Amino acid sequence: MAKSPWTFTLLRFMAMAAAISAAVVMGTSHETITFFSVTLKAEFYYIPSFTFFLIAYAIAAGYSLLALFVPTTGLLSRWVVIFDMLVAMLLTAAVAAAGAISHLGKKGNEHAGWLPICKQVPKYCNHVMGALISGAIALLLYAMIVLHTISTKL
Amino acid sequence: MAKSPWTFTLLRFMAMAAAISAAVVMGTSHETITFFSVTLKAEFYYIPSFTFFLIAYAIAAGYSLLALFVPTTGLLSRWVVIFDMLVAMLLTAAVAAAGAISHLGKKGNEHAGWLPICKQVPKYCNHVMGALISGAIALLLYAMIVLHTISTKL
Numbered sequence: 001m002a003k004s005p006w007t008f009t010l011l012r013f014m015a016m017a018a019a020i021s022a023a024v025v026m027g028t029s030h031e032t033i034t035f036f037s038v039t040l041k042a043e044f045y046y047i048p049s050f051t052f053f054l055i056a057y058a059i060a061a062g063y064s065l066l067a068l069f070v071p072t073t074g075l076l077s078r079w080v081v082i083f084d085m086l087v088a089m090l091l092t093a094a095v096a097a098a099g100a101i102s103h104l105g106k107k108g109n110e111h112a113g114w115l116p117i118c119k120q121v122p123k124y125c126n127h128v129m130g131a132l133i134s135g136a137i138a139l140l141l142y143a144m145i146v147l148h149t150i151s152t153k154l
Numbered sequence: 155m156a157k158s159p160w161t162f163t164l165l166r167f168m169a170m171a172a173a174i175s176a177a178v179v180m181g182t183s184h185e186t187i188t189f190f191s192v193t194l195k196a197e198f199y200y201i202p203s204f205t206f207f208l209i210a211y212a213i214a215a216g217y218s219l220l221a222l223f224v225p226t227t228g229l230l231s232r233w234v235v236i237f238d239m240l241v242a243m244l245l246t247a248a249v250a251a252a253g254a255i256s257h258l259g260k261k262g263n264e265h266a267g268w269l270p271i272c273k274q275v276p277k278y279c280n281h282v283m284g285a286l287i288s289g290a291i292a293l294l295l296y297a298m299i300v301l302h303t304i305s306t307k308l
Contacts, residue, residue, distance in 0.1 A: 047263065085301070092250070099251065113269060
């Protein structure tokens, strides 16, 4: 961290950008289709895991912004390392939960009697997939931030 | 880590025990009910997230056993810190994915047309819930291991 502050700052900027992108793409996931006289709506907040995903990535984006202003040495920097790890775990949970439901939406589960829904609302599913990809990139960048800190400070 | 090796070893033992327990409880989650002439079966491997949960916790348990034999100083101990973090993230993903599907099984989702299944197979759902609780304890212990290392070594 102290060795290469510019690379590290860039890594944080990229993680923040990816987190904002993931939150925005998830938050704009919706589709309305009309089938004869039946109107079918799909909103991201219909699925609790997708709402959790948006909140988690919004927290990560806000935290990333704050962390940019913390000096790389001193007591506060130790807290940043701990929070980096907690944010990485939060994002892992968000991607995993949203990913599990997204997979269900695409494939369904015949044993549980849950039908796939992505054929009915393909735009919605693609939008969620975009959020997941952006979220996975942010998560990877966060993992790199934590691993970089561990490898240079420990 | 070097300051209190016994406490740390105990923490690892507890994490390993909780991980084994989570994997075993998930792996034994099944129920068969007969409704008139219709037989309904529920197995953990019917849900991909539950299979992922079992594999993740089996990996964590195996890794925890190996990590017990790694000395607390030296190059190998640095790798253990990195693997501890990766295992904590793996367990977070496992709990989140299985938790999301488990929540769906209990509550269903009317928007997606996914009905709750726990009223039909309550024993199965309770078993999965047991695995999730044990898994959450193992995850908490892993987070403590990583935070302990960060706070003592950084």
